[in-house]
Amino acid sequence: MLYFLICVNVILLGLFSCIFVKTYQLSGYNIKKFINCCACFRLAFGDKNKLVFTKRIIRFYIVLLLICAGLFFLPMKFLTSPFLVAFDCCVVFVLTPIWIVLSHYIVLPIEVAIKKIYIIKAKNKLAKKNVIKIAITGSFGKTSTKNILKHILEKEYKVCATPKNYNTEMGTTLTILKNLEDHDVFISEMGARHRRDIEKLTKIVRPDYGVITAIGDCHIESFKSIQNIEDTKFELAENISPSGVMFFGGDEGCKKLFKKYAGNKIVVCQENAFAYAENIVASKQGCEFTLVINGEKAQVKTKLLGRFNVENIVLASAVAYKIGVSLKDIQSAISSLISPAHRLEVIERQGCTIIDDSYNSNEIGFQEALNVLNMFEGRKIVITPGIVELGKKQSDANFKLGGKIADVCDFLIIMNAENKNDLLSGAIAHNFKRENIFFASTRAEQMDLVKMLTCQGAVILFENDLPDNYK
Known part of the structure; x- marks a missing residue:
């Protein structure tokens, strides 16, 4: 009877804890963000996001339920009063966030070790490949620029790119391990919320070409200052291959980093730059403009909406041109671009x-x-x-x-x-x-x-x- 009651309570707590575990997952497994969400009662009650049972979450859940089983077992074993047993069960349920925090720190060393193993495997696999490696970062425009560049390069090369918004260490690592085969080009989108995040990613990829799309105040809550954002994005330039080329967008933040970088560099989207757009006409059907790269000109038309997408196109085109794609092929590729899902x-x-x-x-x-x-x-x-x-x-x-x-x-x-x-x-x-x-x-x-x-x-x-x- 005792073990039956323990099993029932563990099952009930497993169901009850789903909302907290989902909040933990949506917090990026960041325990500080999770605690803040709990403190503000900003829990993931909605059905917009589902709890994804990854291997990591399964390991976490096993530890959480074992902890709670122990917390149920001891009182039921030694307490004689049904009232005290019921009270203990209520306390265990109410303090679920604490057991989640405890489980996090128990599982953390295991997750760190697993992550290191995956990263080492990815580094070794990538090192054996004769592949052009491109890294793209920036406060915004990363995913769009990556998608456009992949589309253009596919005119002449077999391209592997990190899917969707996979821009973390594990996202990059899993892409290399699962998707990279006999490709000519590997494009890695690199995201960051803290200092050294980009540096860690560059240690995996070792890029030949680097792209910084733009500098803005996205994620300034975690970065604390624009200067930290600039320094973090610049980690890409600091860790690119010595013979590599850095590309910088045309906003003020990128211009500042362009001046700071002493290696091979190209700036775009400004007058007399290596690549820029002129005579831009934006409408609800898309954009038309003259694309200028290294003095060559081509009239291009795209279905992508918004003038800001013109900058992404110019930046991607400059990289493709430098790698070896002709302006004619770039022009053709731009005309067949389509809007990715959920992006205008x-x-x-x-x-x-x-x-x-x-x-x-x-x-x-x-x-x-x-x-x-x-x-x-x-x-x-x-x-x-x-x-x-x-x-x-x-x-x-x-x-x-x-x-x-x-x-x-x-x-x-x-x-x-x-x-x-x-x-x-x-x-x-x-x-x-x-x-x-x-x-x-x-x-x-x-x-x-x-x-x-x-x-x-x-x-x-x-x-x-x-x-x-x-x-």
């Missing part, structure tokens, strides 16, 4: 136009998405949670975006309580009608509002999509 993806549905830009967002990308929305005719609706991870700048950034929304849109649906007041205040400050602003706490509420507000010819922008641990 236009979907026509039931007489309405949906602009899906829900993949992620930053302040510049948000503004560009609104510029694209403004090109369309009809009732304009924006659905957004705002932007996050900006630290002290977050409130002001969302206030400004609220004002920009007011200048472009007819209706606003806010999906995040954290940014609700800032978006609301910013929109109202620009004379947006309060009755045209709505708040939805769930997907079901959001869809009900969309049905209520949508009419024939309406244009709906989905801008940013936060995981369930943001409310």
Whole structure:
């Protein structure tokens, strides 16, 4: 009977703890972020993100349930009062976050060891391959530039690239181990939230070509300062092959790093640069412009929306040209580019136009998405949670975006309580009608509002999509 009761309680706690374990997973297994989510009761209750039972989570769950089984067993074995036993069970359930923290630190040495083994295997495999290695980092534009570059290079080369937004050590490592075979080129997207993150990735890849797309305040909450962001992105330049070439985007942050770097370097997207665009015409059908690379010119047309995508195209084209792709082939590849899912993806549905830009967002990308929305005719609706991870700048950034929304849109649906007041205040400050602003706490509420507000010819922008641990 005792063991039956223990099993029942362990099963119940396993089910109960799912919400905490999912929050832990969505926090990137970062125990400080998990504790903060619990302290703010910002738990992942929604069904937007599912708990993914990776090998790591399975190992973690086994330890968690063993701890809880022990916590159930001892009182049931030695306590005689049913009241005390019931009280102990309640305490074990209530203190689930503490057992998760304890499990994290028990499993951590195992995870570190496994990670090291995988990294060593990936390094050894990559070292044996005669492959051109390209690393791409930046505050934003990484994934788009990677996808564009892969598409262009595939005209002449067999290309392996980190999929989706795989930009961590394990993401890169698993791509090498599982996907890299007889390829000519390997493209690694490199993300970072802390100092030395890029350096760790470069130690795995040892890139021949490096790309820094842009410098901005994304993730400044974890970086603490723009200077730390610049220094972290510059770790790519500091660890590139001595004979390698660094490419820098055209924003002020990249220009600063370009001047700092003493090796082989190329800057793009500014006058008289190695590569740039001129005569840019952006519309709701895409962009047309003259692509200039090393003095050669080509008239190009792309279905990708937004002027910012022109910069990504120019940067990717410059790298491809330097590797050996002709301008004619680059021109042809650009014409066949299509929008990746959830990145300013236009979907026509039931007489309405949906602009899906829900993949992620930053302040510049948000503004560009609104510029694209403004090109369309009809009732304009924006659905957004705002932007996050900006630290002290977050409130002001969302206030400004609220004002920009007011200048472009007819209706606003806010999906995040954290940014609700800032978006609301910013929109109202620009004379947006309060009755045209709505708040939805769930997907079901959001869809009900969309049905209520949508009419024939309406244009709906989905801008940013936060995981369930943001409310």
